Structure formats: C-alpha cells, structure tokens
Ligand SMILES: Cc1ncc(C[n+]2csc(CCOP(=O)(O)OP(=O)(O)O)c2C)c(N)n1
C-alpha cells in the first residue's frame with residue numbers, strides 16, 4: 001500500500017466520525033470503552049458527549065454485559081476495544097448476554113488483522129469473522145475503507161440486533177465514494193468481469209482492485225465484489241457470480257479457517273460448486289513487523305490474488 | 318403493584334413455592350434442586366414486598382428489575398412468577414420440555430424474565446448497564462441481581478463489582494445466595510474465597526449480612542439497602558442449599574439432580590408438616 005493515488009485513512013477514523021455524527025441525531029447512542037478510548041477513536045464521541053460515554057477499565061467481559069444492560073433499557077450501546085479482546089476475550093459474554101438475547105448491542109473491534117503491525121500476534125486479530133459469524137442473530141461487518149466504516153457505523157445503529165464491526169489500525173486507501181450506497185448484507189460490485197470473481201473484504205478489497213488491474217493487462221477479466229458483510233452473507237450475489245464466471249477467489253486479512261472464504265464456500269458448495277482459491281492467513285499467528293512487510297510475508301498482496309485467480313481459472317474444466 | 322402480604326402468609330407462600338419447584342423438577346426428570354430451594358424466601362420478599370412490578374404489564378418501563386444471574390435456579394423463579402400471575406401455573410409442568418418457554422435455563426421471551434442466563438458470572442455486568450441507563454433516563458428504577466456464592470469465583474463478577482462502585486450505583490442491589498456449596502463440594506474447599514464479606518467491602522460495596530430464610534430479616538435488609546446512597550449494596554444471605562427438604566439440605570449431590578417420584582412424595586409430606594406449624 002506504499003504508492004497509491006488514494007487518500008490513506010484508517011477505518012477506525014471513519015468509525016470515530018460516524019459515532020460523533022450518530023451522537024448528534026440519536027440520543028439513545030451510548031459508547032463504552034475498555035481502556036482503549038483513544039485507540040478506538042471512541043474519544044471523539046467522549047469529547048462531544050461526555051455524559052453518554054462510559055469507561056469500564058480493562059474489563060471486556062464486564063463491558064459486554066454493561067452493553068447488554070444498556071440495550072435491555074432501550075439504549076444503543078457501542079462497546080469498543082481491540083478486535084482480539086472484543087471477539088475473543090468476551091466471546092461467551094457475547095454469545096449469552098448479547099446474541100442469545102438478540103440485543104441491540106454494537107461491538108466495535110479495531111486493530112483487526114496483521115495491519116496492526118509491530119505490536120505482534122497478541123494484538124493482531126485474525127479470527128473475528130469466524131468467531132462472530134457462528135453466532136445466531138449476529139451481523140458481522142468488515143468495512144473496506146474509512147468512508148465505508150462511517151456508513152457501516154451509522155447503519156449498525158439503525159439496524160436492530162447485535163452487530164460486530166471489524167476495523168483496522170493503519171491507514172487504508174479510501175477507494176469508495178461518498179455517493180456509494182452501503183447496505184448491510186448487500187455486497188457491492190466494484191468491477192464487472194466474466195473470467196473469475198474475487199470476493200474480498202476489508203483491506204483486501206484494495207489489494208484485489210490492484211490485482212484486477214494486473215489481471216486485465218494479462219487479458220483476464222475479473223469481477224470484484226466487496227463483501228463488506230460476511231454475515232448475513234449475500235447468497236444471491238455469490239451464486240450469480242459463480243454461475244457467470246465459473247471460478248472464485250476469496251481474499252481476507254484473516255485466517256481462512258471459518259472466515260470470509262469459508263462463508264462463501266459454504267454457499268457455493270451447496271448451490272453452485274466452482275473452483276475456489278483462498279487468499280488469507282493459513283493456520284498461523286501474526287508477528288511483529290511493518291504492515292507492508294507482513295502483507296508480503298503472509299501472502300496477502302495483489303500478486304497473490306493474481307496467482308490465485310489464475311489457479312482458480314486453470315481448475316475450470 | 319407490590320402486593321403486601323403479612324409475614325405468615327409469605328411463609329406459607331414459601332412452602333407452596335417449594336412444592337411447585339419439586340413438582341416441576343420431578344416432572345422434568347432433571348434440573349437443579351438444591352440451588353432452587355435455597356433462594357425461595359429471597360424471591361418471595363423481592364416479588365411480594367420490595368419490588369415495584371406488575372404481572373399484568375411485565376414490560377412496564379418503571380418496574381424494578383430482577384436478574385437471576387445463577388440461572389440454574391430458574392425453577393424457583395418460574396414458580397414465583399407463575400404464582401404472581403405472569404403466566405399460567407399450568408406452564409410450570411412443561412419445564413425443560415421441547416417447545417416450552419420454561420427453558421432449562423432462563424430465556425427472555427417468557428413474561429417476567431429480564432435476562433437470559435445460565436453461563437455464570439454475567440448478571441452483575443448487565444445489572445450495571447441497566448443501572449447506568451436508568452440514571453441517564455433519570456428513572457428511579459432499582460435493579461436486583463441474585464448470584465450464587467460459587468458463581469462469584471468468576472472474574473467477571475469482580476470486574477462488575479468494581480464498575481458498580483466506581484459509578485456509585487446505589488440503585489443496584491446484589492444478593493448472594495450464600496449456601497456455601499457449589500458443584501464440586503463446599504465452596505471453601507473448591508476455592509477458598511477467604512474473608513468473603515471483606516472482599517465485597519474492599520471492592521467498595523455496602524455489605525449487609527442476613528439470614529436468607531428469615532423473611533422479616535430479609536425485608537429489613539432490602540429496606541436498609543434502599544436507604545444507602547452513593548454506593549451499591551450487596552446482601553449476603555446465609556442460606557441452606559436444598560432448604561426445606563431434610564434429605565436434600567446441605568447435600569452436595571443434590572446440586573444438579575431432580576427428585577424421583579418417591580423422593581418427591583416424601584418431600585411434600587415434610588413440607589405439609591411445615592405448613593401446619595406456620
Ligand atoms: C460459566 C459457567 N461455568 C460453569 C457452569 C456450571 N455450573 C452450574 S451451577 C455451578 C455451581 C454454581 O455454584 P453456586 O453459584 O454456589 O450455585 P448454587 O450453590 O446456588 O446452586 C456450576 C459450576 C456454568 N453454568 N457456567
């Protein structure tokens with residue numbers, strides 16, 4: 001992501017802006033944080049609406065329960081911390097106190113993926129999609145840029161029921177436009193094509209965009225779909241794309257075990273089996289390094305998507 | 318609205334609830350007998366004396382909330398809710414059966430049930446959120462949260478304890494069913510929590526110790542809790558696990574089993590004797 005014509009803004013910033021906007025129009029929005037108020041950008045809301053901000057200290061399990069309590073009283077709580085702690089540390093609390101009761105709790109996990117960089121494996125969440133999409137009633141959103149993150153934040157507040165939003169720490173190219181429509185559960189087509197479909201979410205949407213340029217130079221016309229909502233997944237869009245292009249690549253800054261690729265292959269296996277290649281982290285923890293180096297190390301670059309696309313096409317009969 | 322009954326009537330109610338609980342469990346063939354019998358008086362005092370509630374309007378926003386964090390003891394709560402008229406008493410006999418709203422552990426959707434629970438340690442955090450929300454809304458709603466003593470082994474309980482005292486949640490009243498037993502044995506042997514009351518004090522709580530089977534003392538404790546401002550209150554209620562049935566009382570093996578038919582009949586006989594003495 002070094003040289004790019006796009007503006008670089010972390011998705012967490014888009015969330016922070018969305019939250020402040022929400023605060024102005026929705027008096028029921030309250031924000032909770034587990035001692036990561038600045039890192040999650042919850043501090044922007046806190047500054048504007050101190051009465052509706054609640055710090056819980058380093059206590060993620062309690063924070064999720066507190067959020068459930070707020071929701072039961074008619075509020076719309078956003079509980080914010082790093083993705084590893086939001087999804088993993090408090091998973092049973094999310095399961096029982098949030099998802100089982102189908103409460104209007106919004107969980108925001110920043111610092112998703114290896115783009116966290118130098119902090120290393122304990123802080124690089126690679127499992128949130130898997131952990132959240134297995135929970136009934138849960139909606140899982142992975143915005144691809146700051147603009148989409150802002151729209152996702154506002155949509156999440158207007159959506160009734162539990163939502164998890166996965167965000168990144170580092171600057172990410174802003175590839176969507178203000179006028180682009182964001183709808184939870186409705187995938188967005190970024191580029192049409194007929195040879196192969198690339199489904200991507202989060203940071204990998206940009207890498208996939210770059211991959212499409214390379215592929216097109218080589219005469220391969222790839223379709224690119226931004227799967228910003230791994231759950232509920234846009235089944236119709238997946239089946240249509242598989243039928244029309246006959247080969248699929250999935251790309252995620254996340255473990256491939258249970259992640260976006262798994263969600264898509266579940267749909268395809270039952271409805272329209274086609275060759276599929278996964279780009280993602282394969283049964284590994286992250287490690288320290290600069291985001292750019294880590295994308296290279298874990299095989300999450302545009303060139304890896306290009307290769308996967310060619311491999312998937314070669315598997316067509 | 319709060320139904321005021323005299324102490325004698327409440328004592329009789331407690332016996333009736335115990336009989337219902339035993340019948341439910343016997344018919345279900347499984348469930349948690351000991352921990353259900355130990356909370357009967359606590360529930361009776363809350364639902365008949367302390368809490369503002371209306372069985373005909375279970376979602377009335379101004380109601381006080383009762384959260385059963387030790388969800389496994391739900392047979393007692395179900396029996397009290399049915400007795401209050403939240404739902405049909407007949408429903409009690411469907412406990413744990415396919416399609417019943419009376420799930421093995423509480424699930425919201427059944428009138429009067431405020432939270433789904435069963436994974437121990439989560440209720441107090443939810444109570445915190447409710448108390449904070451009520452404060453934002455300038456409502457005087459009170460929140461009650463009942464936990465088991467073994468349950469308080471959970472770290473989340475102490476996270477929540479700190480939150481409640483930090484935010485000075487005086488509308489919150491926790492109750493500990495202090496029956497000194499959990500699944501693997503006596504609490505002090507499973508994991509000795511040391512000076513238990515001091516722990517709560519050190520976490521910034523007003524602590525009231527009382528007899529959890531003495532209705533008058535419980536009423537006093539709850540009334541006192543209401544007057545304490547600026548800090549949350551915990552009522553540590555000394556109880557006997559399996560209270561009311563001689564062969565169940567204080568027996569670790571009665572934690573998670575239901576009575577068999579003969580045991581049920583024997584228990585009811587004992588309780589009927591008890592009733593005569595009131
Ligand atoms: C998180 C969690 N771990 C374990 C259990 C299994 N469990 C059910 S009851 C219980 C013991 C609880 O002891 P206590 O809170 O003292 O309950 P009581 O004596 O009132 O029945 C355990 C370990 C559970 N329900 N939830």
Ligand SMILES: [Mg+2]
Nearest residue numbers: 466467496498
């Ligand atoms: Mg106990």
